Each structure stands twice: as C-alpha cells, then as structure tokens.
Amino acid sequence: MDAKTYNAQLAELRVLRDDIKKSQAALAKLETDRARQITALAGYEKAKAERIAPAAGLSLADVVAIAPILAPDRLTTAPPAAQSIPVQPTPQPGAGPAPTSVAEESPGRSGTVAPDMTRPTPEPAPSRHSETNASDTAPEPASVAGPATQTPGRCSTDPVAPQAQTPPTALAPPVRTGEQRDLPGVPEGPDGDRWFAHTEILTSTHPNFTQQARSTVFLDTQTGVLVHRDQTFRLDLPTASAAEILNTVFHVLPDGVERIYITAGAPWHRVADQHPFLKDAVGAWLNASTPGWRTDTGRGKDRMAGHFVHPRNPVGRYQRENGEQHVEIRSAGEWFDTEGTEPAIIRDAFVLLWKALRRHWPDAVLMGSPSQTGRDLWTRTVPTKGQYADGYPVLSEELRGLFHATAGQGRTELITPPRVPQQLPALVEYDRTFAYAKHTWKSGVGTPRRVTAATFASWSQKEQTKALFACGHWHVRVTVPDTWNHVGILPAPAPGDRAWHYPAAPGHTFTTWAGGPEIYTALSNPLGPWKIEILDGILFDDGKPLDDWSKKLKEAWASLTAQADLNGDPAQRTAAHLASRAVRAILLYGIGAFAQRPRTVTGTTPRTAERDVPTDAEIIGFNDETITWQRPTGFTRDPNAHPEWAAHIWSSARAALLSQRHREDDTYAGALHTPPGTVVAFRTDAVYLTQPQPWPYHGQPGDYLNKGHLTGPVIAPASEDELLALRDRGRSTQQPTTTPEAP
Template sequence: MRPVPWHPKPIPTVWLDHKTGVGVDDSGASVQPRIGGRRKYPNLADLLDTALARGAQRLMLTGPVPDPVPGQDKHWLVVPTPQWTPLVHWLGTPPTGRFEHEVTHSRLEVRLAAEWFGTATVTPAQARAAWAATADALRASDRKAELFLSPAATGTNLWALSLPRTIDPEPLPEDVAELLHRTAGQHRIEHLTTGPAACTCGGCRPLVDLAETPRGAFAYTDGRFMYASLCRELGTGPVTRLTGPQAAELIERDPFCRARFRVRFTVPDYWDHVGLLGVQHENVRDGWHYPNVPGAGGECWADAVEVRLALDHGWTVEVLEGLSFAKGRVLDTWADRLVRARRRAAEMPGLDLPVRRATQAALRAILIQGIGAFASRGRETTRVVWSARDVPAQYAHDVRRYGEAFVYREPARGLSGNNAAYQRIELAAQVWARGRARVLSCPSALSVKLSFGAWTTVGALEVDPTTLLGINGDAIFTTSVEPWSLPTQYGGGDDGREGRLRLQGFLPDVKLPASAAERNKLREQAVAAGIDGALPHSPNASEETTTGA
C-alpha cells in the first residue's frame, strides 16, 4: 500500500483579479479582460473567455469574491456562462469551478488564490510570484516536488516522494479506520465568552462574562508552522485491540505510547479552567465540546497524549478499551522537508513582503491541508444544469435552485487504487490530537526540566482563565498579553522555532467578542496592528517578529 508519487505536467495558468479581470499569465505578461456587451467589469463568462484566449487550463482569481448569502441560493460560480458548460463543481470552502467550452471543448478549472495564500488581498502579479517562490522552496527540499491543483494534493504527493523506501505502512483494518473516522475530531474550536455562542450542554461554562467585562485588550497568539512539529514518530499499522485493563496498563507503563483509548472522565471539583477532553454533541453535525464544570463528565475516544494530559492534571479517567499502534517514522521526512522549504522561503532574496508572506502561507496550507487529506474518503461533487429534466431521478430530492439553475450533489465515492494508499486516517487523527494537547501545554524557549522529569510549558492552561476568550486550532485569544508569547529578546519564549506559540497581534482596547465571527474580525485587526504595542520598553519590533507566518 505504498503511495506512488504522481508527476503532473505543468498547467497553463492565468492570474486575474475577480473584479477587474486584469492580471498576468505564467510568463508574467500583462493580461487584459475580454469584456462582452457594454459592461464596465467582466462577469464570469468574460473571465473564462479571457483565460481561454491565453491558452490557460486553470484560472486563478485574486481579490474578494461574493460570499454566499445565508438563506439565499446565490453563488458566484452558479451563473449563466454562454458557450461554457459547467462540469463538476465544488461549492464548499474553498470553492472550485470546472467548465468546458462548447466549441473548442477546452476545459478550464477556476480556483481562488486565497486557497493557497490565505488572503484575497494579493494582486495577480504577487500571487504568480508567490506561486513560483513556493515551487522553488519545495524543490529546494525535494527536487521532484511539484505544485498540484490544490495544497492538499501537493502535500500528499510530497509525502509519497518523501516516504523512506524501508517503510511500507500497513493499512488499518476497515473497522478500525471507520472507528477513527467517526471518533477522531479535528482541531479544537471553542468560544469561551458568555453570549449566544456559549455551549448550552450544562457541562461547559464560559470563562469570560461579557456583562462584567464588556471591553478589554485583545491578544492573538498562535503556533508557528505548528503541525510540522507534531509529526514525529507517529503510530501506524499494525494495530492491536486492547481490553480496558490492557489499555490502562499500557498508558501507565508507557505514557508516550502510540494509542487511542475509549475513556470515561469526570471534571475535578477544584477545576476552573478549560476542558481537557472533547465529547461529540448528540447531533454530531454540531461538532465537539469540552466539559469543564466540576462534576461534569463524558465518554469519548481520545489519543494517549490527551488522556495523559488529563491524568497529569488530576482528572478522574477510567480507561474502557484501546487501540495500540506501531511506532514509525512515517511523516518525519515529510515534515522536515516542509520545514526546510519554509526556511528557504524566509531567506529568498528579492521577495517583497506580501509575496514572502503569501509564500509562507502557501507552505502552511500544504502542511495543514495535506494532513487533512489523509482523512479524506473522497469529496462530494456539485453539478449544475439549466433544466429540471437534466436532474437524475435519484438526486431529485436534493435539488436547490440558484436563480435559473438547478444544482444537485453527488455523494463522495470511495477511493481506490493509488488514491486509496493516501487514506491514512491514523496519521491525521494523531496530528490533530497532538495539536489539541499542544495548544493547552506547549514547550517553549523558557521551558526548564523539573526535578521529577517533566518540563515546564506554556499554552492555554498557563493563562488566567478569566482572560481566555477562545481557542481555534493552535490559536489562543486572551484579554491580556502572556509574557511567554513574546520573542526571546523581550524575555518571552518565542525563539523563532517551528511549533512555538507566539504573539501575532494586539489591540489595547476593544469591545470583547460575543461570537467566533466577531473574534475573527478582531483577529484580522490585531494582525494588521502587529505586536509593537505589547512589547516592553521598545516601540520597534523586527519585521520577522511582527510578520512571521
């Protein structure tokens, strides 16, 4: 089941601004839009025609695109496109459109540059430059590396290139893989203020009362290229099923075992902080919550690193059964090469700041989406037709109207052949679990070894709980600046290494967020403001300190 690397041919691409249609092609030559009628700005068909005229097979759009309107069936990809037939779309996030020209039968894929670069603010020329810089950085770490249609495909193919010849990871039994798919959550997403976003299960309580503290500072801290630091010696097949006593003995004997456990837990009476173990809501579509009310509890599957963290903090944890994996270096080389690529991008001469940031963001997307792709079981597709008669009978119950268009979804099909070799849910599940544990308790340049062998850490558990606004993946939002989040030159724990939690932005006085959406807006404002206002004794921080991606 070793994955076989793909070797794609270059895809002719044009980079256009969504609003104006102005852009560049692969060579950097200027592209002007072909606008039909008497319109001032191009519509989607004009953009497709512009790309076709340059011989492109891929259209990358920069600039903001209209967001789907809640309650209204409108989407910028589902509009009339004369002479272009819509093929299989993906209307999720990020969206992808596929079209075929009715005369030439040329096919064109439409994607957003923000999928790679994390922002819509780059210009077409900057996006093209960042694309080239990303490709150069990857090839510097692996000469066979190529950029694919998506960051996820790029990441998984890089894994196939990097997998040592001596390693042939054994696939999981189907029942174990299915169990992981059902019970392994992704990164932690939790809003911790009172208000409409607060969890109402009864076992979770918000930590910041907005009635008592409506305003305050806003500090945004997150991990630098965090996932790359979590890929060491992951567990993979063969897998061994464990009874409750066997599982309890394993985690007691080997705290660093590669294993997952089904546990029943209770929050201690003295607990006044965030929850440590995640439980799925009764409606699994609502995601996960983290009970933190003393006496509350639950039952869940959790990785050994999460169970160990709860035990170390005095939680009552009963181990009911487990799965033990073999330790291997399945992702070590892959992560090392991405780290080298990122460092290469930071050192490339001649890149202006927006291009350098975009390049680092692209490498981060490859890392994060590559991990997510290991858990993929295929993707559902969206088809667009302009007559109800063209909707297959089996999908008639799921049709939505977008103006004059009829849109239906075809469910994901299972992966087979070489694609199936990339299905490694156990790898994704472990990295996600390590990430959930690491945002709570993370090593830093300030860490020291204690007398009983443990190391001091930083992270959400080291934050005053009355200041903790929320957690999103490896991001922590607080109403005060944590000294450990500062660069080492200011007495903090950020020495520039991958995996360090570091301050990304600071706002001194804002209305505190009642929802994740409000919090995300403050995050953007904080990043724009930088961290100068949080640094002691000096208003000036280095470019690397304030802008490291």
C-alpha cells in the same frame, strides 16, 4: 384528472417547493440571529429569562437552553459546562442522532482507570526525536508541577481544504447542560476485532510517474489584469461569468492555458444577493451556460471530475466541446490571503514556492490546490527500501469511518461571562507559528491493536503509561475533578453534526474518544489529574511516515521566511511571505487530506428532467434552468487515506494549546499555565487571554507568537464576529516585536 391537469399541478408543486426552500433558509437565518441576540442579552448581569422569553417568542426552557446562565439557581447546583460555547455552524435539522443525557447515562461497558501520571513513573524509552519533541505537548511524568498557577458537475474528489481549517462564520446556541451527541464505538467481541485490519490491495506507495506541470495564468477580475509568465494583459470582463472569462482568456492566449487562478474579484459572488447562501450563488455561477464549453470529465493520473462547489474557494473544470482543451478556474485564496496583492506579485510567489520545493523534490510540481500538492509531495517521500518499501497499508473502512466520526480537528471555543469578566482588562492573542509542523515527527504505523479495558487493566503502570504516550485513539469515560476551576481539556461530542465542546464543570462525567496526547495532558497537567477510565482503544506502533516530508517543508518554509525578512525589494518580500504561507497551506491541508472525509457528489440536472435527480440526493440550489443537488457516496478506495495520522496531529496540537514544554528555556506555555478565568477563546492554533504571558518565542514551529494586544477595558465578546473584530483591532495596535514575525 387528465395529463394536462397533472402536469400543471406538478408545475405548481415545483413553485411551492422552491418557495419553501427559500422560506426555510430565511427562517434558519432568523433563528440564528435570535439565538445570538439572546446570548448577548444573557451577558447583562440583571438579565432574566422571564423577560427575554416573551420578547423572543420562546418558552423559558428554550431560552435557558440557548443561554444556560439564565437558568434559576436551583437548577444549577454545579457550574454548567454549557457556559463554554463551541463556535460551530448552527446545526441543521436532522444533522445528527438524537442527543443523549449524560446525567442519566447508564454505566455501559466497564472501564479501567488510567494511572495517575502526576506521580513519578519510568518514562518510555525516547526516540531520537524525543529530546526536542516527545514531551512538548505535556509535562513529563516526573516533573509535572511546572510554573505555579494563580487562582452540473460530476463528483468532485478535490479536497481543497479540511473543513475545520476554515473557521465557521456562525455562533451556535450554547450546548445544553447534560446533552451530547452519541459517538460510535467498536463492537464487542469478534465483530469488532475484525475491524483491526487493513483494506486489501490498498497501499500508499511511491509513484512511478512524473507529474506534468500545467500552464497557469493569474487573473484579477476586478481590474481585468491578466499575468501569464512575463506578460501582462488587460481584459474587459463586464460580467466575469465563467464563459466570459474562458473565451476572453483564450482569445488573448490562443495557444491556451490549463489553469486560471482568480486573484481578486470573486466573480462567483457577484450575484450573491440573489441567493440565500453563498454556496447557492457559487453553484449557479459554476453551472451557468458556457457556450462552446462543457464540464470537464477529467484526464491523467490526477483525474478530477466536475466542478467543486465551495462557498469561497470553488473550482470550475471545463473542456472544449471538441475535447481538445481542458482548463480549471480556481481561487488563489486556497493558498494564501491575496487581498490587496497584484497578480504579478502572486505569480512571483508561486515561482518562489516552486523553486523552494525543487531544492528538496527535484520532480516537484505545483498542483491545483495545497492539499493535492502536499499529498503528491508526500508520496514522493514514501520509502522504496526497508520495512515499508511496499508502502503504507490503509486501515479498514470501519476504522476509517470511526476516526471520521470521533476525531475532531482544531479547537474552536468561545468562553463567555460569568466564566470570564464582563469587562476584560485586555485581550491578548497568542498564535502558534506553523503549529502542525511541530507534531509530525511521530505517527502510528503497522496493524492497529485493540486494547480493551480488560487488556489495559492487565498491564503494569509502566506499560499503561507507555501506551498512553504512544500513537493511539481511546474510548474513555472522563470525570472532571471536583476542585477544577480552569478550561476543559478533553473534547466531548455536542449536539449537531461533528460539533465538539470542552466540559469543565467540576464533577462532570462524559464519554468520548480522544487521542493519546490529550489523554496524557489530562492525566499529567499542572493543576491536577483528571479521572480517565479506558473503555476501549486503538493502538499503533510508533513510526515516522511524515517526518521526511515535514522536514523538507519546514526547511522550505524557513528559507522563504528568511527571504521575506531580508529581501530589500518590497514586492519580493511580499512574494516570499506569500510563498511561505503557501508552504504552510501545503502541510496543513496535506494533513487534512489524509483524513479522507466521505465523499459527496455534487451534480446538476435540467429542470425539464428533474425526475433524473437521484432519489437519495439533497437539493441544494436551483434556478430557472437547472437543479443542483448533492448526495453522500461514502469512502472511496483512496490509497493515501490515513485518518489515524491526521487525528494524532490534531490531538497533539489541541494538547499543545493547553500545555507545551520549551526545553531550551526550561519553561511551559499554554492555557493551563495561565490563571483561571483569563482564557477567553481558542481558535485552532491561537489562544486569547486577558493577560500577557512571558512565553518564549524563537520563530520556530509551535512557538507562541504575540500577534495582538488590545488594552482594556474590553467588553467580553459574545459571538465569533465580535471576537474577530476585537482580534483585528488588537493586531492593528500591536507594537512591532524585537523578534521577526514568522508567518
């Protein structure tokens, strides 16, 4: 073979590679659609796997794996937990380790049974916040009965939003009974003990510099309306390419700007029909040729390098080829829903937001994203005196990796027939207002302690209760009570990358990691305690590293909410409402930023130099000119990485979805205080029921707001899309409440 033939066959191989990638994407979509259709058919009371299998081109086993309710009676001696369908993205091939069978699970390491908290036991000494917060996510030990129940860019380091805060768009096939994803644990003996330390010379400290504000404009690429301070322009953007936006904006504003917020138009989606996935379309838009500009390599203390490829809220970073000007193109949708809002009102919302934050942080600056802003504002609350005057040290990389792999985020779950009726009498949505702000009053600080099963067993019941009530993360073996007839309480790893489900089948046993608030709820819930065996644990001292930051944000949120309720100008009411939503995003995504996910480098390489693509990279997109790829790079030395704080807040929020005490009303709210069979879905901060509940609402963080009520009969949703459609219908028909609605 000569060089000419070799190069020709290489070109043919590239074409085959591109065709295979497109075919794989199309096949994955078809298989997902097939799983959805099978799930929908399984809802029919007379549906049989024997008829569905040949129609789907699958074996009986494959059909039953997708829809376990179709399994023959002889295979389902107990109600399978798999009927609770986690709404997660469809797992891709190779997304996680091979699942193991819980039914055949070996006993593994021995555990110590946690105490029954439904019996009176001395309560740990409360902090000064305990009267309003300490037991809001679970009933008190001595009073657990509650109400009676009835039967080419470079690496991007911009954490725009935690993944779990962006609801997934696809419904995965149900989890097969008896399968789960393996979770890592702490090694036995000295190897594991070495994990319980901090990373050397890596500490969250108060900054010694002042952030610099950036000149910002707001652009609607549909109408061409551009707002800069008190000026409004109208631009002609026939293609709305990055190059066209940059050159046109800088022609109108020759002195230049540093940040362009796109308020409407989503120009990165204009050619979405030419790509198999939105992310491919976004990558192509960001990496298209921009004459006179190149990808920005970053500058300043908040250095951000390269583009950030996100399917809906991407970030493009550019600089003049002469290096004199730097500019970001971002989506205002990172902060709040901008649909139907004019750029001038969005500008007013950012002004109101800045003013509200300045009342608490004199040096506050709005950065590009809520997560950046939240993290920057938090660092300005790090104490300069007292115990943590030198800052908060960062956990070892091993423990950070463990939290990343074992601490899930918001609970997203759809419960389908026969666990709920095929015809729902109603669908009622209860959403927790500013939920995460309710759970920031306490977080773990100090050097973590390892609590082995033997150590836990050596403690008194009072010490065990105190430990489970504190800030901790526990490796546990869980058994659902034989008489259980309600929703699951603790998350269990499901097949797929970072997928979780909530087993509820009586007698089912599984091993998982869970936070203290959820463990406490499982042991003290109003329906009866679960059996929890402590295998291992990570225990922190209780501290308040987020309390000051959260209080200031809650005050800013309350002020803006009041403006939204009372302002007589409709435009200003809208601006204040959007600003209050932005405060919520700052706290929500700021918490997500503490989790510090392992970084992924996104890059581009000319197709003429494809041999330069890193050997460990995954190709995620391509066009005639460039190849777009990504590869994981692990954890960076982020001085503000505190996944233990994010994990505790997420655990507290999930527990409050199940049981939350309202002291001032002497009552409880949450899914476990509803009759069995009435919970249809969980969606991060919201629960969907078939009956309205008399839960109190005072517009405070954590309160359950009735946001929608759709009267029945309603066909039970079989997919997330169906649930969202019913949710929107319920919101549109909801009558105004007497209590002002908080964002």
